[in-house]
Amino acid sequence: MIEMTANRYGKSRVRLVKVTHNEGYHELYEWMVEVLLEGDYETAHTLGDNSKILPTDTMKNTVYFLARESKATSIEVFAQEMGAFLMGRNPQVSAVHVKIEAVMWKRLTIDGSPHPDSFMRGSNERQITWLRQDRSGTKLRSGLEDLVIMKTAKSGFEDYIVDELTTLKPTADRLFCTALTADWVYSGAIAGGGGVDFNALREEIRETMLESFAGHDSLSVQHTLYAMGETALNKVKAITEVHLLMPNKHCIPVDLSRFGQENPNEIFVPTDEPHGTIEATLRRK
Numbered sequence: 650m651i652e653m654t655a656n657r658y659g660k661s662r663v664r665l666v667k668v669t670h671n672e673g674y675h676e677l678y679e680w681m682v683e684v685l686l687e688g689d690y691e692t693a694h695t696l697g698d699n700s701k702i703l704p705t706d707t708m709k710n711t712v713y714f715l716a717r718e719s720k721a722t723s724i725e726v727f728a729q730e731m732g733a734f735l736m737g738r739n740p741q742v743s744a745v746h747v748k749i750e751a752v753m754w755k756r757l758t759i760d761g762s763p764h765p766d767s768f769m770r771g772s773n774e775r776q777i778t779w780l781r782q783d784r785s786g787t788k789l790r791s792g793l794e795d796l797v798i799m800k801t802a803k804s805g806f807e808d809y810i811v812d813e814l815t816t817l818k819p820t821a822d823r824l825f826c827t828a829l830t831a832d833w834v835y836s837g838a839i840a841g842g843g844g845v846d847f848n849a850l851r852e853e854i855r856e857t858m859l860e861s862f863a864g865h866d867s868l869s870v871q872h873t874l875y876a877m878g879e880t881a882l883n884k885v886k887a888i889t890e891v892h893l894l895m896p897n898k899h900c901i902p903v904d905l906s907r908f909g910q911e912n913p914n915e916i917f918v919p920t921d922e923p924h925g926t927i928e929a930t931l932r933r934k
């Protein structure tokens with residue numbers, strides 16, 4: 650006897666660019682949406698009964714339809730709208746999962762002024778939100794990926810375990826480079842509530858973490874990761890938990906003594922692999 654313990658289905662990588670025509674200036678958004686449904690799909694799997702299946706093609710169309718209707722300027726609010734729309738029309742659905750990834754378009758500055766309708770793609774950094782809405786409420790997590798940052802001072806790594814396999818030299822001065830992935834959980838009231846400025850919250854969390862990264866006297870990646878998460882939780886009461894993933898993208902000082910030169914921490918080889926992986930989840934007690 651076999652039982653199905655979980656299932657969900659939907660459409661992934663639904664990409665859209667949205668332009669809002671305001672008087673005198675445009676807004677530009679580029680989003681990639683994933684929408685997945687959980688629900689009463691036992692007979693769909695066991696008998697091939699499609700009578701309760703909303704086609705994934707229709708889910709894709711729903712993304713475009715709602716994008717046209719929506720006034721949302723944040724991925725979080727658009728995810729809430731998607732969740733409410735699909736739950737409202739589909740009694741067979743017990744939970745909707747929406748993930749939206751945004752890439753960063755920045756308005757061009759021309760002759761010192763913001764241009765009304767020209768933009769530039771920023772770095773590879775992506776802004777993301779994950780919503781899970783069921784009949785009892787909404788959970789909302791947001792975050793960012795691939796924010797590449799480096800500090801060239803106030804970073805060391807010393808006093809670690811030294812055994813017969815240790816070749817690493819302790820240093821009080823090294824480069825600290827990482828591609829930050831961070832995500833945070835919004836409290837229930839914020840996740841389900843209306844009128845929340847999620848873009849402002851995101852900006853505050855992002856800035857707080859960057860400020861903390863820049864200012865920290867780092868004894869290790871772990872030490873700085875904790876400081877960044879701790880400051881974000883202390884400053885932004887709307888979040889209850891934060892997870893940070895910080896690969897240690899090693900920059901190795903070049904041995905210039907072979908050429909009769911000193912290298913006072915100025916010339917390095919950046920390396921992608923192997924890299925350290927440092928990760929932690931922090932929450933307010």
Ligand SMILES: O=c1[nH]c(=O)c2[nH]c(=O)[nH]c2[nH]1
Pocket residue numbers: 806817868869870871897925
């Ligand atoms: O900040 C660091 N944490 C480590 O755990 C570690 N391990 C290592 O080799 N270098 C570093 N740096």
